[in-house]
Amino acid sequence: MSVIAAFYGGKSILITGATGFMGKVLMEKLLRTSPDLKVIYILVRPKAGQSLQQRVSQMMNCKLFEKAKEICPNIFEKIRPIYSDLTKPDLGISKEDLEELLTHTNIIFHCAATVRFDDPLRHALQLNVIATQQLLFMASQMLKLEVFIHFSTAYSNCNLKHIDEVIYPCSVEPKKLIDSVEWLDDSIIEEITPKLIENRPNTYTYTKALGEMVVYQERGNLNIAIIRPSIVGASWQEPFPGWVDNLNGPNGLIIAAGKGFLHSLKATPKAVADVVPVDLVINLTLAVGWHTAVHRPKSILIYHCTSGSLNPCLWTDLGFQVLATFEKAPLEKAFRRPNADFTTNNFSTYLWNTISHMAPAVMYDFYLRLTGRKPRMAKLMNRMLKTISMLDYFINRSWEWSSRNTEMLMSQLSNEDQKLFDFDVRHLNWLEYTENYCLGIKKYLLKEDMAGIPAAKRHLRIKIIRGRSGD
Numbered sequence: 001m002s003v004i005a006a007f008y009g010g011k012s013i014l015i016t017g018a019t020g021f022m023g024k025v026l027m028e029k030l031l032r033t034s035p036d037l038k039v040i041y042i043l044v045r046p047k048a049g050q051s052l053q054q055r056v057s058q059m060m061n062c063k064l065f066e067k068a069k070e071i072c073p074n075i076f077e078k079i080r081p082i083y084s085d086l087t088k089p090d091l092g093i094s095k096e097d098l099e100e101l102l103t104h105t106n107i108i109f110h111c112a113a114t115v116r117f118d119d120p121l122r123h124a125l126q127l128n129v130i131a132t133q134q135l136l137f138m139a140s141q142m143l144k145l146e147v148f149i150h151f152s153t154a155y156s157n158c159n160l161k162h163i164d165e166v167i168y169p170c171s172v173e174p175k176k177l178i179d180s181v182e183w184l185d186d187s188i189i190e191e192i193t194p195k196l197i198e199n200r201p202n203t204y205t206y207t208k209a210l211g212e213m214v215v216y217q218e219r220g221n222l223n224i225a226i227i228r229p230s231i232v233g234a235s236w237q238e239p240f241p242g243w244v245d246n247l248n249g250p251n252g253l254i255i256a257a258g259k260g261f262l263h264s265l266k267a268t269p270k271a272v273a274d275v276v277p278v279d280l281v282i283n284l285t286l287a288v289g290w291h292t293a294v295h296r297p298k299s300i301l302i303y304h305c306t307s308g309s310l311n312p313c314l315w316t317d318l319g320f321q322v323l324a325t326f327e328k329a330p331l332e333k334a335f336r337r338p339n340a341d342f343t344t345n346n347f348s349t350y351l352w353n354t355i356s357h358m359a360p361a362v363m364y365d366f367y368l369r370l371t372g373r374k375p376r377m378a379k380l381m382n383r384m385l386k387t388i389s390m391l392d393y394f395i396n397r398s399w400e401w402s403s404r405n406t407e408m409l410m411s412q413l414s415n416e417d418q419k420l421f422d423f424d425v426r427h428l429n430w431l432e433y434t435e436n437y438c439l440g441i442k443k444y445l446l447k448e449d450m451a452g453i454p455a456a457k458r459h460l461r462i463k464i465i466r467g468r469s470g471d
């Protein structure tokens with residue numbers, strides 16, 4: 001019997017961000033491995049034209065939850081959606097719902113965040129810091145709370161080269177900043193943002209660092225642990241390989257490469273692609289939840305969930321494997337043959353962006369105009385170049401994360417739990433993982449049918465022949 005799975009049995013679990021990428025995988029694994037858990041409360045904000053229940057039904061009616069539904073037939077009874085907007089006072093939760101949460105919750109997983117790199121500081125602060133502060137306050141009033149798990153990112157201290165499993169202070173006190181943005185004008189906040197974030201690349205990494213500080217300062221008697229994953233990618237093995245459902249992280253650029261938009265990318269030759277599969281992160285998270293609740297460490301333990309030090313893969317290797325996969329299983333209606341190269345300096349990047357990205361897009365738009373259609377390629381290219389500029393910082397640097405706590409936890413797991421909640425990244429085969437990742441993007445994100453591969457190959461052959469004949 002799995003000790004971890006048994007721990008979650010009979011528990012009332014609160015998840016924020018359950019409708020997000022990681023939240024869904026967390027919920028799925030909990031329901032599949034501990035079908036006897038009591039209830040999962042999920043804080044959900046309504047979306048236009050959908051009730052909470054409709055939103056949750058739609059989410060659960062996807063392939064991700066198929067296995068969990070077989071194991072836990074009363075799955076819908078286990079999920080209790082609660083209306084909440086984390087940017088509102090008291091997280092927008094009604095009095096009755098709050099009462100229920102305060103009385104019953106045993107475990108909190110705080111996943112919700114804004115992960116956008118270009119969010120204005122005020123909004124990122126609202127969600128990644130103030131909402132965390134409010135949730136901690138709520139947690140401090142819970143009668144049966146055993147553990148609070150906070151999701152941060154391995155990049156919260158990306159201004160450092162070597163990062164330990166400790167909370168690093170930011171130069172400005174979170175509370176002072178929160179007070180200041182209340183009365184500061186948006187334009188002033190925008191002006192001081194570069195100074196505040198120091199040498200971090202965006203408001204996301206900065207507010208996640210502030211979020212950690214808030215967790216530390218407002219911990220009170222709470223039993224807390226922090227998970228810091230690096231770049232979270234498609235699932236490795238559970239519930240099936242390759243599951244992914246958003247354009248974040250590498251996903252958008254993998255599509256751009258597969259569709260033949262992306263022809264060159266600046267990447268330092270030795271820079272490590274510190275990607276970790278989402279199911280591995282969730283396995284670690286559930287193990288941390290169990291360990292923290294049972295052992296109640298004296299201080300907040302931080303767990304790095306990264307791949308670079310134990311099983312490194314370079315961006316260049318990952319890129320070539322992506323192209324090899326799309327050669328075998330092309331994406332439908334590709335613009336050009338997938339054929340991306342890595343450049344190493346700013347001049348060649350500028351040159352390739354002009355020759356290989358913008359020029360063909362402008363020419364294609366000209367052709368679309370001539371044939372009476374609406375031009376769209378230059379807009380798409382500009383969007384891709386903007387995304388690349390936002391991700392450039394992460395593709396051209398490497399970091400070292402220590403992983404003592406993660407290794408300590410691994411050694412404390414029973415043999416059965418080491419298999420059921422495997423978070424040992426050394427078991428990952430990058431070639432196999434990258435291939436499944438690309439196929440997962442094709443199937444689950446782009447909803448392309450695998451039966452269409454021969455037609456997609458024919459489409460590419462025609463493109464290549466036309467390209468050669470200059471047609």
Ligand SMILES: CCCCCCCCCCCCCCCC(=O)SCCNC(=O)CCNC(=O)[C@H](O)C(C)(C)COP(=O)(O)OP(=O)(O)OC[C@H]1O[C@@H](n2cnc3c(N)ncnc32)[C@H](O)[C@@H]1OP(=O)(O)O
Binds near residue numbers: 319387391
């Ligand atoms: C050879 C291959 C090598 C591969 C090699 C890859 C290396 C890749 C390194 C990654 C390194 C990350 C390392 C961080 C690790 C964390 O911890 S961060 C957690 C993850 N967070 C993220 O990834 C968020 C990053 N994204 C953003 O912040 C924003 O999307 C951006 C990049 C600022 C773009 O903002 P925007 O231009 O306003 O676009 P946005 O509003 O997001 O979307 C507009 C439209 O574009 C679409 N879109 C959004 N993103 C994309 C995209 N990436 N691509 C295409 N379309 C997109 C949307 O669906 C939307 O469509 P419509 O609704 O208009 O039809």
Ligand SMILES: NC(=O)C1=CN([C@@H]2O[C@H](COP(=O)(O)OP(=O)(O)OC[C@H]3O[C@@H](n4cnc5c(N)ncnc54)[C@H](OP(=O)(O)O)[C@@H]3O)[C@@H](O)[C@H]2O)C=CC1
Binds near residue numbers: 085232233249
């Ligand atoms: N993905 C990655 O590569 C990494 C992620 N992380 C961290 O992991 C956690 C989960 O990330 P991920 O799943 O990728 O993020 P997603 O963007 O996929 O999910 C974010 C979740 O937060 C919810 N949310 C956002 N704003 C609000 C709001 N105002 N009120 C209520 N809920 C809100 C979203 O709800 P809705 O569906 O309504 O938008 C969604 O459920 C985050 O803390 C992130 O910082 C750390 C490292 C890497």
